[in-house]
Amino acid sequence: MVLEDKVITCRTCESPFVFSAGEQEFFALKGLKNIPVRCPNCRTSLKLFKKGKAADEGTDVPCHTCGEITRVPFKPTGMRPVYCHICFHKQKAPQATVMQIAKPE
Ligand SMILES: [Zn+2]
Ligand SMILES: [Zn+2]
Structure with missing residues (x-):
């Protein structure tokens, strides 16, 4: 085979x-x-999740995009990707939006 x-x-x-x-x-x-x-990526997140890291203090999870360990204030379900601050903001501010910001005179 x-x-x-x-x-x-x-x-x-x-x-x-x-x-x-x-x-x-x-x-x-x-x-x-x-x-x-x-x-x-998701397997790692899931492994961390299964370890049952305390939800109170936040949970360390690898960023879905860059793999950087980041702390989130909730317990990820493994259903949604988690992003570090940088990637999260990149997501929220796509280039199209940035382009639209025109400086007033
Ligand atoms: Zn995945
Ligand atoms: Zn990231």
Whole structure:
């Protein structure tokens, strides 16, 4: 059986990620039947979430975009991507909006 890289759509953030032939081999060796359904980013978030980091003080999660660990004041459900401050603001201020800001005279 020849293994090929597979492209899977992440169940959580819906971005595609590669389930490489090497990983597939590893899964087969371990006898794992369930192929990953989440991208590495979301898997990490989920792992942290399952560790049950205290919700009161915030939760350390890797930013969905850049991977930087960031602290959020809520417990991520794993259903939505979490962003660090920088990426969050980038999201909120897309270039189109920035372009519209015209300086008054
Ligand atoms: Zn994902
Ligand atoms: Zn970020």
